Amino acid sequence: MSTGDAGTKLVKLTEIQGRGRALVASQSLTAGQVLLRDSPLLLYSALPLLHHHSHHYCSNCFRTLSSSSSSIVSCSSCSSHALFCNPSCLSLSLSSSHSSWVCQSLSRLRNPPFLTRLENRHELQIQAQFLISAYNLAVINPSNFQILLSLQGQPTDLGSDSDSLSLLHSLIESLSPPQSNFGVSLQLTAALLAKDKINAFGLMEPLNSKAERSVRAYGIYPMASFFNHDCLPNACRFDYVDALDRDYPGNVEIIVRVLHDVEQGREICLSYFPVNLKYSERQKRLLDDYGFVCACDRCKVESNWSDEEDEVMDEDDGGDSLDDDYDDDLMVGSGNENENDNGVEGDFPHAYFFLKFMCQRENCWGTLAPLPPSEGVTSTIMECNVCGNLKKGDEIDGDAVAGSFGMDN
Numbered sequence: 527m528s529t530g531d532a533g534t535k536l537v538k539l540t541e542i543q544g545r546g547r548a549l550v551a552s553q554s555l556t557a558g559q560v561l562l563r564d565s566p567l568l569l570y571s572a573l574p575l576l577h578h579h580s581h582h583y584c585s586n587c588f589r590t591l592s593s594s595s596s597s598i599v600s601c602s603s604c605s606s607h608a609l610f611c612n613p614s615c616l617s618l619s620l621s622s623s624h625s626s627w628v629c630q631s632l633s634r635l636r637n638p639p640f641l642t643r644l645e646n647r648h649e650l651q652i653q654a655q656f657l658i659s660a661y662n663l664a665v666i667n668p669s670n671f672q673i674l675l676s677l678q679g680q681p682t683d684l685g686s687d688s689d690s691l692s693l694l695h696s697l698i699e700s701l702s703p704p705q706s707n708f709g710v711s712l713q714l715t716a717a718l719l720a721k722d723k724i725n726a727f728g729l730m731e732p733l734n735s736k737a738e739r740s741v742r743a744y745g746i747y748p749m750a751s752f753f754n755h756d757c758l759p760n761a762c763r764f765d766y767v768d769a770l771d772r773d774y775p776g777n778v779e780i781i782v783r784v785l786h787d788v789e790q791g792r793e794i795c796l797s798y799f800p801v802n803l804k805y806s807e808r809q810k811r812l813l814d815d816y817g818f819v820c821a822c823d824r825c826k827v828e829s830n831w832s833d834e835e836d837e838v839m840d841e842d843d844g845g846d847s848l849d850d851d852y853d854d855d856l857m858v859g860s861g862n863e864n865e866n867d868n869g870v871e872g873d874f875p876h877a878y879f880f881l882k883f884m885c886q887r888e889n890c891w892g893t894l895a896p897l898p899p900s901e902g903v904t905s906t907i908m909e910c911n912v913c914g915n916l917k918k919g920d921e922i923d924g925d926a927v928a929g930s931f932g933m934d935n
């Protein structure tokens with residue numbers, strides 16, 4: 527686990543009543559500042575077991591393999607199912623994520639009778655790959671496995687799908703995981719799946735011509751797992767999968783940056799999904815997937831909205847979008863008596879957040895954060911954490927944004 531500046535912890539772990547463990551700023555932070563760089567405890571593929579993709583990734587670092595590269599090597603046992611950028615990725619992986627048990631287990635899952643049980647069940651195939659990585663971690667790195675077990679998530683968080691749990695556990699048992707101090711049990715499998723459900727981050731495919739980005743791999747990050755959720759977050763996370771041109775050593779690290787200045791002692795929160803989702807959807811996802819009722823400032827305001835107002839968030843393109851007309855109606859001075867000092871209507875005080883921090887590219891819905899400050903001076907360039915777009919961010923008054931309702935400055 528690593529934090530932003532060399533040797534300096536910019537966030538500290540604390541306990542907040544009703545929210546569990548949380549990360550708070552241990553000093554004041556400047557907009558765009560990197561407060562955390564985190565490497566995964568474990569990583570696993572988001573692709574189905576038998577995928578027919580035109581391109582492949584390194585099974586160790588998940589970098590795209592270029593067909594013209596002469597350094598690509600494969601696992602001698604499962605050959606083209608596990609390719610690696612170069613011999614060092616291969617040798618690292620053979621003693622860690624692609625141990626002989628993982629290799630044999632994935633090979634068995636790709637064939638009957640295992641595959642038959644998982645056929646057309648994409649989600650179960652991904653969960654099976656997670657469980658193989660997790661039971662492998664228990665053997666190759668017991669202390670990291672212990673950290674995984676200490677993360678939030680109890681079997682009860684899995685909901686009522688006991689059939690999937692039984693199926694996945696019986697698959698794992700029949701793959702005979704190697705002996706570890708933790709054993710193999712239905713309770714452990716259920717606990718692991720709950721940790722995964724609550725804490726996994728998706729590493730996205732870089733945006734290409736497709737309108738939607740897909741997930742390439744999932745990772746569980748020891749420190750980033752402590753960020754709580756807010757529907758108007760003050761930080762967002764970036765990954766730079768396949769990036770070549772950055773000061774960025776790992777392909778699978780995640781980097782968290784603050785959106786605006788944050789004072790010492792403030793909790794740092796991410797949004798667990800795109801910020802444009804409407805109130806009812808956010809509440810449902812947070813309750814179903816994360817087991818809590820969100821009472822953030824934005825939810826308090828939107829809980830008073832009528833169904834029609836909430837629905838407007840979901841109109842246009844048939845998606846979960848804040849449509850352009852809606853922006854105009856609510857943001858430009860309309861002479862409404864509920865306007866506050868910033869010219870923002872009283873029933874939509876977070877309008878500035880959307881203008882300043884939501885990517886306006888079609889179907890993107892990413893969050894914009896300033897590039898890291900240089901010598902303490904905030905950058906005027908905003909970077910989208912989904913599409914990577916860079917845009918000049920000074921058209922909107924930053925003080926008005928920070929001063930608007932629900933934002934900590």
Ligand SMILES: C[S@@+](CC[C@H](N)C(=O)[O-])C[C@H]1O[C@@H](n2cnc3c(N)ncnc32)[C@H](O)[C@@H]1O
Binds near residue numbers: 544547548677724
């Ligand atoms: C990724 S973990 C975050 C760290 C967690 N608080 C812990 O103690 O490890 C997600 C869990 O934190 C809790 N949580 C996150 N955001 C919250 C919020 N805004 N209000 C209450 N609980 C929250 C929920 O239990 C959720 O399932």
